[in-house]
Amino acid sequence: MSETPNLVLFQCQWCLFAPADQEWVDTQLPENIHHAKVPCTGRINPLYLLNAVQGGADGVMVSGCLPEQCHFKTGNIAARRQLDEFSDYLDHIGYEQDRIRFLWLDLQDRGIIQKELAAFEAQITALGPARNLATRAAQKAGGANA
């Protein structure tokens, strides 16, 4: 197996307030992290996650805004409810729930996304590659086709 895990980051386009952070995500994200920007975490259909999982993502991170700071009022807490259940459910059939992480970013925190991604990558590396539900060969630079 390759040493670096395949990660997929679904990022709410509003959650990175600091332009430097957003720029880092847009341009300097390591190659093993596939990045998909969404208008709101509430827009994330569980099918996106499934596509990432089937495409060979070893971990999926979703980053959104803090509660009550959602651009669309309640998109982030609706997403939490649904994705929390979806990760529980995938765990039931073999995609460990620790591989899916939902993150709320405080608009004031600078540079936190890098730290969080690094921590997540360490966590996934410890878990090893996810093979159970990866049914499509992982494409280079992440498998998500969302």
Added chain:
Amino acid sequence: MNLILKKDELNTLLTAWRQDYEVYAPQSLQKFTHFLPLQDGAEPAFNKAHNTRVPPKALFLPTSEALLKFTRFGGYEQVPTETAPRLIFGIRPCDAHAVTMLDTVFEQERYTDPHWQARREATVTIGLGCHEPCQTGFCTTVGSGPFNHAGLDAILTDLGEFYLVETLTEQGGRLFSQLDAASEMQAAQAYELQQAAQAGMPIAFETEGLKQKLDQNFVSPYWEEVSRSCLSCGVCTFLCPTCFCFDIVDETQRNERVRNWDSCMFRTYSLEASGHNPRPSRVERTRQRLSHKFTYWVDQINQIGCTGCGRCVRYCPVGLDIRAMLRKANQLPSEVAHA
């Protein structure tokens, strides 16, 4: 040519065949029987049910198969079809008969389907006649039968201790060339059993004049009546040995153009891009399914497009029975044809 195959010699023979062929035989997997390649030490499972759940048409027209693979920069290449020699052992006459009907669809003068043809030409089929009638089947009603020879290279009749083998083609003869000829008495015994099996199948509905009745009642409350409880799922068509419809889909996630089984019972089957659907409800779809089998096939090849395997009756989730539908169709009004 009638030969005798002792049951305890069957495995030796199957093993010998495996030198030259991939041998497919019904085998239990999980919950029911499938046609699967025979592995070392495995034995065919004939006892559990008469037919495999999924019809053996799937060996020629897989549920999904790739037609093209897209390459980079807008190119594409054909996905070649496996053509290693295969032997299907223990196919029931209804299913084998159905394959010959599908030949008329896939192997036509103007357009031949290379995938189907390659698989067909690489395959030998050895049938096993049904000496016990099956309850949901109605093969004799629709012009097939428990010992029908269509589409087979050889057919076996179970006579207890041994099988009586009738070789029907040269290729079938070669496969059994080691066997001893059957005595006249044994042949007579088999013949008697075959006749009894044939006679044991009741006639499920009247086929005489059925086509005219269905044709003339294309617009009729009959269709609403028989389709009212239909769910318009694809069970009857997917498990049908003579249904062949498929859908061609570009699978963007795999970069392939694939064909998948499709069913006339689905809403999307005939839905056009404009939103118009010639068969918008289960009434029209049921009409299409029955008319295709019992009138369009008759127009095309002068045979009813059903071999009476009974799968659609057994597995319909709402218990719809094609035999009962057609018995009702027998009651439809019909004008005497003028021609």
Added chain:
Amino acid sequence: MPDLDALKAEAKRVLDEGIVEIVIGFKAGDTPLHPQPAFFRSAAEVDQLVYGALCQNNLATYLTRQPKTQKIGMLVRGCENRSINALAFEGQHARENLYLIGIPCEGIIDWRKIVEQTGEEVISVVEQSDNTILVEAMSGYYTLEKASVLHESCARCIHPNPVSADVVIGEPLPEGNPAMAREKVEAFAGLPTQERTAWFRQEAERCIRCYACREACPMCYCEECFVDHITPRWTESGTTPAGMQGWHIVRAFHQTGRCTSCGACERACPMDIKMTYLTEKLNDDMRQKYGFEVGMDPTVPPPFSTVTLDDKSRFVI
């Protein structure tokens, strides 16, 4: 067993009095194992009505196939009643246009469990008063314990009684225990990850994608299912591992907070695929996390259609 004459009398009454235009129930099937859903338009037709433990369909699935404003009478068991409540909540049919004739349900027989014991060729099935069934088959006569041939979902049923029927025919039955339903989920969750995946793959990858599960389910009424969607194509459409697994994962997930555990999907499947171990997990989560049970209170929205700030979620800041 409810009194068949009383059922017929009630169905005839609502038709005769014009309370409904149609009564959806069951009639004797053409094969002994399959009574058929039937649509009665007049009192005279109601004479064909039958009811028994072999009536395996969830009749609520026909609700979204009928005209929206039609006045419909329906025989409902516990699960069907809850499905109808959920459908009414989703605006699929106005509850006041429905007349529900309730039947406390003793469980549906899985015909597959009968043929496992008797062989495929069954001639007749008679339910006897002592909770056994007498099966006449080609291979002989069999007396089977009804409990031994009940469908799994019914063996674990929590709410066998109709919750909001207009009339209930028969004595209410004791309610089941949610722990029973939980047992199965926990048993499965207790298995090692590899085994769970292996089981899931074994079941899902038998799929032929006939969508009988979808059509049999009362809650699957979408005009366009996600698998039929072309742009974008959400899942692989063929019988590839990704396609088959994707279908089973998402079909069940779309039932979160909507599934009534009736098991109609499983009973409809021609390939005997187990599916309720997925929906049971989701139902159990809904019970544990949000105290929600589908259709019990027609005014409570399902969890996924509401939001709260203080979810008990793994995902916190």
Added chain:
Amino acid sequence: MPDQAHSPYLPIPMHVLHAYYESTDRSLKTLELSFDNPQDARDFFAAFNPGQFCLLSVFGKGESALGVASATWEGDFVRFTAQKMGSVTTALHELKPGDSLGMRGPLGNGFPLEDWKGKDLVIIGGGCAFSTLYALTKHLHHPSNRGDYGKMTVIYGTRTSGLCMYKQDIAAWHQRDDMEVHQAIDVPENDWLHHVGYVPDVVKEVKPSPVNSVAVVCGPPIMTKFTLPALVELGFSPEAIFTSLEKRMKCGIGKCGRCNLGPNYICKDGPVFSLAELNSLPADL
């Protein structure tokens, strides 16, 4: 062993030569495609007959059946006019000159031109379905073909003048003395010199003579439905009225099952049927 290289599911590699909008509302776009391999062009034109159709494939989107709108003599290209409707036609609209795509065809039987020799032709079209009739008219215009047929009458109706296709050519047709052209729009517009009204009404107004003539009708189902009886009323026999049908298609070669009309497949046995044939088939459109 069958030659797997000649799979009928394998598209011919093509590329876009010209692409331009046909209607003012940009719902119709004409693509002129040329062949990547010269041999494919020779095979195509040897088999081609006006009235046939092809399946254009945009890889990753799928295939769409479109009638050929060009005649063989026009050159080594094939013309199609696509209405933006589903996902494939939307993708077709996005193609630019030079882009590659696939094409399968020619499929179907086309118009029975041999049988029509020596007869007068009444060509009636509506909307974007006029494309195959355009191919037919173009084909007949060629000097080597024109003499085989009698008088030509073209009746072409669209909803608005902006939706009229092949405007320049049709304007030129009005000047020709070997044919009669009637154009119609559904609603009146300023500066419109031709008919106003629905096609069936225009047909009744023009009153083409049924004597020794055949009528070809291609249009939306609703137009066809009313035009066919109008022609019968004028005295055309059902054997002398032809129409082109369409249904959802996938394989185009009579295998996939969905486009059947009774025992006939529209793709393989059609798309051109005479009214006499249609009358003997179930109304399953």
